[in-house]
Amino acid sequence: MSIKLIASDLDGTLLSPDHLTVSERTVKALREAHEKGIKIAIATGRTLSMIYDVIDQLPFADYVIYSNGAAAYDLRKARVVYSHPLPQSIAADIVDYLDCREVYYEVYAGGKQYSQQSKQQYFTNLNLPQEFLEDYIRKLYFVDNLAEFAKENVCEKVNVYYFGNPRLNEIREHFEACPDVLFTSPVAGDIEITHTGVDKVQAIDAICAELGITRGEVMAFGDADNDLGMIKAAGYGFAMENGAELCKREAEYIARSNEVDGVARAVERYALGKKPRLLVSACLLGENCKYNGGNNKNPAVIALSRDFELIPVCPECFGGLPIPRVPNEIIGGRAISKNGEDFTAEYNSGAEKTLYIANEKNVRLALLKERSPSCGKGGIYDGSFTGKLVEGNGITADLLIKRGISVFGESEIDNLLDEADL
Numbered sequence: 001m002s003i004k005l006i007a008s009d010l011d012g013t014l015l016s017p018d019h020l021t022v023s024e025r026t027v028k029a030l031r032e033a034h035e036k037g038i039k040i041a042i043a044t045g046r047t048l049s050m051i052y053d054v055i056d057q058l059p060f061a062d063y064v065i066y067s068n069g070a071a072a073y074d075l076r077k078a079r080v081v082y083s084h085p086l087p088q089s090i091a092a093d094i095v096d097y098l099d100c101r102e103v104y105y106e107v108y109a110g111g112k113q114y115s116q117q118s119k120q121q122y123f124t125n126l127n128l129p130q131e132f133l134e135d136y137i138r139k140l141y142f143v144d145n146l147a148e149f150a151k152e153n154v155c156e157k158v159n160v161y162y163f164g165n166p167r168l169n170e171i172r173e174h175f176e177a178c179p180d181v182l183f184t185s186p187v188a189g190d191i192e193i194t195h196t197g198v199d200k201v202q203a204i205d206a207i208c209a210e211l212g213i214t215r216g217e218v219m220a221f222g223d224a225d226n227d228l229g230m231i232k233a234a235g236y237g238f239a240m241e242n243g244a245e246l247c248k249r250e251a252e253y254i255a256r257s258n259e260v261d262g263v264a265r266a267v268e269r270y271a272l273g274k275k276p277r278l279l280v281s282a283c284l285l286g287e288n289c290k291y292n293g294g295n296n297k298n299p300a301v302i303a304l305s306r307d308f309e310l311i312p313v314c315p316e317c318f319g320g321l322p323i324p325r326v327p328n329e330i331i332g333g334r335a336i337s338k339n340g341e342d343f344t345a346e347y348n349s350g351a352e353k354t355l356y357i358a359n360e361k362n363v364r365l366a367l368l369k370e371r372s373p374s375c376g377k378g379g380i381y382d383g384s385f386t387g388k389l390v391e392g393n394g395i396t397a398d399l400l401i402k403r404g405i406s407v408f409g410e411s412e413i414d415n416l417l418d419e420a421d422l
């Protein structure tokens, strides 16, 4: 199914580890996806007013799902397309409880983040980077009485910051036991409270309905438990390599860490179809091109089609040898059959044709059948037709290596993936 919507969390996912920057590669990949007609949605626990800097870096973005999915905003039409706030009586109960326990909290309402005027200095003692703090405080809206504000306005979320608070466990247990609220703690020192049922996936459903697409056409990225719903629901649900263990266990796909542009790499591969090319021995993919008319089908090799554009090659067939054929082994650099005939010319021709294909298609990686007199790398049969191995390469593998192509055997898939740096 093709991808029509990309939804990505920000912190630990789309943003670089500085929590501020969208890398050049990520902007480029998302812009290209958008130019292909794919809609782009930011899906964050932050609120709208806290991410204008991110939107500036992604001016083509279409939607923002904010406050953990309590609302979704259409950036083109400048309107809220989905909203699931806290009922006012529940918001009132939450702030009354927190005020009694002298804990610092913020209220998210109407896409803005509100704090109590008298608590402006709260963050200054937390040993957080000064630049981050100044930016954060600059984006806050301050009111004289936050509890009253929460009771009089429609609130999407209440965020509790419990750094160093001795009543942490009591607060956690209280909210965990409340049936009317959803309690998450995606980062240390932070408790996020929304109405029961709020989830980024509900907001994604609303956007899908507006676009007339299905969950199967959504590509979603996240790193924390509050992303799990959308990761599991999306047709292409990615947990970040640097993400929570639960996310990684439940996700169908894993994206590389945000430190190495994991979102961009996955978008390039799955949404833009930019997979690196890999030359593969055709018999490993199940083609009956072996000397005896059979194959060496290998599911782990076939599964590489998820990460690579596979280009099957059978050098012996390219060299004009029939199927079936008498087996050959390498003796003194020549391909000699079990009957003693010399097929070196056919083997060389097959190797040249394989190299030609590699060059034509700009392939720099190959995964070839081990021990074959054509494809084997590192070890081949010794020419006695007794199954004894010696060091050496098959004729095609040898030519490819000499021409700068990285060749791996089927037992070296991990090395191949390292080299490919997907």
Ligand code: SF4
Binding pocket: 281, 282, 283, 284, 289, 290, 291, 313, 314, 315, 316, 317, 369, 372, 374, 375
């Ligand atoms: Fe497989 Fe290579 Fe032999 Fe062809 S030449 S059957 S691809 S090992």
